[in-house]
Amino acid sequence: MADEAKNNVQEPEKKGTPFLVKALIIATLAILVVVISTATAFFVATKISSKANNQQELVQKDTNVDSVEKIEYGQTAYFGDYTVNLNEDNPRYLVVSIYFEYSPKIKAKELEKIKAEVETNKVILQDRVISILMSKSIADLKADNDFIKLRELIKDEVNKVLGKEYLINIRFSNVLIQ
Known part of the structure; x- marks a missing residue:
């Protein structure tokens, strides 16, 4: 028993990964989530913007068809x-x-x-x-x-x-x- 007590004192028990490693993993995951969500938001915004521009061009084309040439009158x-x-x-x-x-x-x-x-x-x-x-x-x-x-x-x-x-x-x- 005395030998067992010595072994307990000499070797501390390992409780898992250290705090610093856990913090780095969590920070990396958080950065990864932010980067992915930003990239997704940018992609969606450009798609919506291009659709809006296409619709605006169609509206302009429609109004150009109906436009009338302005006649210049004299005094x-x-x-x-x-x-x-x-x-x-x-x-x-x-x-x-x-x-x-x-x-x-x-x-x-x-x-x-x-x-x-x-x-x-x-x-x-x-x-x-x-x-x-x-x-x-x-x-x-x-x-x-x-x-x-x-x-x-x-x-x-x-x-x-x-x-x-x-x-x-x-x-x-x-x-x-x-």
Whole structure:
């Protein structure tokens, strides 16, 4: 028994792995869990982001299909109200307000000079416009549903008098055929 007591004193009992080794294993596992969860979150976020971008591109493509080309209009100037007899056997007349639409490429200073030139030649321009309007019959105006030919005739005649292609369109308002 005495020998057994000596053996107990000389050799301490082993209780398993030391505390430091356990702490290192737990820390390694914790770091591994954090790295894996971060990588998973990054992967999921990039997938969701790419799906959102694809959907946004599809929406943009859809809206581009429906988009309309923007038309650039020039400045308009009132030219006058006209009441003229039409080219008919029975007395018929046309009442219309006319506006000149100038090219949008014309600069402001040049536009003022052109308007002054229109004012200087107003009697000649009115004579030409009235002659064109009076040469039309109701059948002509009905056939020219949107007055496209009439607009072109007046525009061309005004541009001839002015000497350059200043007008891009003629605008009508208050049109009445009686």
